[in-house]
Amino acid sequence: xxxxxxLKRGLPIKTLLGIALVGVVLAVLPFVIGIAxxxxxRTLNFALLYVMLALGLNIVVGFAGLLDLGYIAFYAVGAxxxxxxxxxxxxxxxxxxxxxxxxxxxxxxxxxxxxAPTLKLRGDYLAIVTLGFGEIIRIFLTxxxxxxxxxxxxxGINRIDPFKIGDFTFARAETFFGIRFTGPEKYxxxxxxxxxxxxxxxxxxxxxxxxRAWEAIREDEIAAKAMGINTRNVKLLAFAMGxxxxxxxxxxxxxxxxxxxxxxxxxTESISILCMVVLGGMGHIPGVILGAILLAAMPEFLRAVxxxxxHMIFGAVILDPEGIxxxxxxxxxxxxxxxxxxxxxxxxxxxxxxxxxxxxxx
Amino acid sequence: MSVLxxxxxxxxxxxxLQALSDVGFSIETGDIYGLIGPNGxxxxxxxxxxxxxxxxxxxxxxxxxxxxxxxxxxxxAGLGLARxxxxxxxxxxxxxxxxxxxxxxxxxxxxxxxxxxxxxRTRREEAEIEARAHALLDYVGIGSRAxxxxxxxxxxxxxxxxxARALATEPKLLALDEPAAGMNASETVVLRQLIQxxxxxxxxxxxxxxxMKLVMGLCNRVLVLEYGKVLxxxxxxxxxxxxxxxxxxxxxxxxxxxxxxxxxxx
Numbered sequence: 370x371x372x373x374x375x376l377k378r379g380l381p382i383k384t385l386l387g388i389a390l391v392g393v394v395l396a397v398l399p400f401v402i403g404i405a406x407x408x409x410x411r412t413l414n415f416a417l418l419y420v421m422l423a424l425g426l427n428i429v430v431g432f433a434g435l436l437d438l439g440y441i442a443f444y445a446v447g448a449x450x451x452x453x454x455x456x457x458x459x460x461x462x463x464x465x466x467x468x469x470x471x472x473x474x475x476x477x478x479x480x481x482x483x484x485a486p487t488l489k490l491r492g493d494y495l496a497i498v499t500l501g502f503g504e505i506i507r508i509f510l511t512x513x514x515x516x517x518x519x520x521x522x523x524x525g526i527n528r529i530d531p532f533k534i535g536d537f538t539f540a541r542a543e544t545f546f547g548i549r550f551t552g553p554e555k556y557x558x559x560x561x562x563x564x565x566x567x568x569x570x571x572x573x574x575x576x577x578x579x580x581r582a583w584e585a586i587r588e589d590e591i592a593a594k595a596m597g598i599n600t601r602n603v604k605l606l607a608f609a610m611g612x613x614x615x616x617x618x619x620x621x622x623x624x625x626x627x628x629x630x631x632x633x634x635x636x637t638e639s640i641s642i643l644c645m646v647v648l649g650g651m652g653h654i655p656g657v658i659l660g661a662i663l664l665a666a667m668p669e670f671l672r673a674v675x676x677x678x679x680h681m682i683f684g685a686v687i688l689d690p691e692g693i694x695x696x697x698x699x700x701x702x703x704x705x706x707x708x709x710x711x712x713x714x715x716x717x718x719x720x721x722x723x724x725x726x727x728x729x730x731x
Numbered sequence: 732m733s734v735l736x737x738x739x740x741x742x743x744x745x746x747x748l749q750a751l752s753d754v755g756f757s758i759e760t761g762d763i764y765g766l767i768g769p770n771g772x773x774x775x776x777x778x779x780x781x782x783x784x785x786x787x788x789x790x791x792x793x794x795x796x797x798x799x800x801x802x803x804x805x806x807x808a809g810l811g812l813a814r815x816x817x818x819x820x821x822x823x824x825x826x827x828x829x830x831x832x833x834x835x836x837x838x839x840x841x842x843x844x845x846x847x848x849x850x851x852r853t854r855r856e857e858a859e860i861e862a863r864a865h866a867l868l869d870y871v872g873i874g875s876r877a878x879x880x881x882x883x884x885x886x887x888x889x890x891x892x893x894x895a896r897a898l899a900t901e902p903k904l905l906a907l908d909e910p911a912a913g914m915n916a917s918e919t920v921v922l923r924q925l926i927q928x929x930x931x932x933x934x935x936x937x938x939x940x941x942x943m944k945l946v947m948g949l950c951n952r953v954l955v956l957e958y959g960k961v962l963x964x965x966x967x968x969x970x971x972x973x974x975x976x977x978x979x980x981x982x983x984x985x986x987x988x989x990x991x992x993x994x995x996x997x
Contacts, residue, residue, distance in 0.1 A: 569847070570847050573846050573847050574843065574847065577846030577853075577857075578836060578839055578840075578841045578842075578846065578857075578860070579841070579842065580846070581829065581832055581836065582833065582836055584822065584825060584829070585822055585833045585836075588823060588824060588825060589820050589821075589822055589823075591820060592816065592820035592821070592822065593822075593833070594803075594804040594805055594808075595782055595784065595804055595808060595813075595816075595820075596805075596808060596813070596833060596836065596837070596896060596897075596899075596900060597805045597808030597813075597834075597836055597837025597838075597900050598805055598833070598836050598837070599805045600805070606843065610843070718824045721824045721880055721882075722824050
């Protein structure tokens with residue numbers, strides 16, 4: 370929120386052209402990337418899932434300033450909700466229009482469950498509690514196979530129904546208008562639509578009464594209270610909104626993969642989503658999207674490049690690509706934090722926060 | 732004149748320190764009510780108790796016919812008691828206008844659905860919030876700084892921005908915690924005019940201040956606190972002559988001198 374809100378309609382030609390260009394690129398992207406192999410379309414889909422997650426976490430961390438290290442729990446809740454309601458595990462096969470809202474609602478409810486006891490915590494203390502919460506959810510998922518088998522334990526849940534609208538399933542390849550669409554390509558468009566919807570919600574929330582209340586809490590909670598903001602409700606709302614986006618992403622993950630197990634929801638995942646938000650630029654939607662895409666795509670890209678490169682140079686694989694991947698990842702993080710501490714594409718507010726000593730701070 | 736705020740027997744203890752003991756007073760609508768006392772007398776503690784940031788051990792407080800004690804801070808703001816802070820607490824990284832717009836939160840309704848759909852009502856409300864915020868910045872005299880970052884404003888402007896933000900909540904009672912602290916003489920004159928204007932526009936003012944000239948010239952009633960107890964209460968001229976007050980401020984010897992030389996402390 371650099372400038373005040375303008376409610377004027379009508380955009381300049383340049384902006385419209387830009388939007389049209391981005392639209393065309395997004396529309397043909399899976400086919401261009403698909404030339405290099407379908408696995409790249411799958412990577413692209415995962416990048417979109419991470420964009421959803423990062424945008425959701427950005428509401429909690431970026432907008433409201435509440436450090437959440439257990440965000441992946443909501444992703445897990447969404448994924449398992451879809452898995453349990455649309456798989457042979459319980460023999461339930463509910464349609465998407467029922468499961469998706471249920472997943473979102475249950476994840477949102479878990480958001481409130483996490484938020485309620487942590488209302489008075491901030492910073493480090495909140496981070497530790499949320500970290501514990503994330504682990505609790507994962508451990509529950511691992512162990513809830515006895516005495517009643519709910520989650521099927523560490524084996525996870527198999528043969529989950531794909532996203533289906535009537536008889537139209539997203540899992541199979543099909544031909545429309547003479548163009549062959551593969552399963553991942555179909556999912557791409559579905560995920561893109563959801564991402565755009567989440568994006569719209571985030572952008573509009575940020576420039577609203579609620580968004581300002583979140584900013585107020587992030588800046589100074591006591592002043593926010595004294596100015597009449599019900600900090601309890603506004604914080605819980607941030608947790609619930611963030612969690613519900615995570616839930617939506619989780620549900621899509623389960624539908625797309627057809628398989629969920631607790632190991633997909635480890636602490637490392639929470640941390641990498643937080644990295645996406647921080648690296649891109651906390652509280653700045655375009656920055657967060659950039660961070661998510663970069664961090665989601667970079668490991669795959671490195672995996673594809675590092676091994677052939679070593680073959681070419683040394684004639685053999687000397688360094689394990691997995692190992693060097695983490696090395697590059699860490700190096701990238703250190704460099705960004707050193708040279709662009711506010712993130713790759715920070716918001717104006719965040720830049721100001723880090724420009725210490727310049728303003729007469731109270 | 733009707734009583735706007737009535738406090739009775741307020742006590743607040745921090746560990747071994749009795750910050751407030753049995754404090755009672757009443758503010759009438761239209762007052763500029765001064766709250767003075769030496770450092771550490773409990774003035775700010777009293778502010779925090781009134782605005783529910785602290786919960787008093789005992790005592791009651793009624794405001795405009797409603798009980799204040801036991802309410803949440805945001806409810807107190809909702810009832811019409813807004814405040815500023817001694818150590819300025821602006822939303823430092825946001826612009827001046829955003830700070831004031833946040834003050835409108837309690838008087839507006841738009842929720843998540845309104846924000847996402849951006850329907851006609853929400854758009855109208857947003858436009859109103861923005862217009863009102865601009866008007867308030869003009870009112871306190873920093874209209875030209877609307878888009879400046881709050882923490883980059885000069886000190887005096889930050890104080891005025893805090894007043895504008897508090898006024899945005901449409902208070903019946905505006906509580907100012909040392910608004911003139913750190914201001915130079917000419918800034919204080921402007922501030923004094925502003926406080927008078929606020930009162931003339933129908934808002935009762937409660938004022939903590941160390942600048943005695945400002946307090947004595949502006950307030951129509953004054954409460955003196957010392958060690959958390961009410962030392963004196965009344966019209967500024969009477970309080971000024973009260974030997975106990977002189978003693979608290981200047982020491983016992985001064986009180987004796989003052990008794991023999993009336994008006995020596997003005």
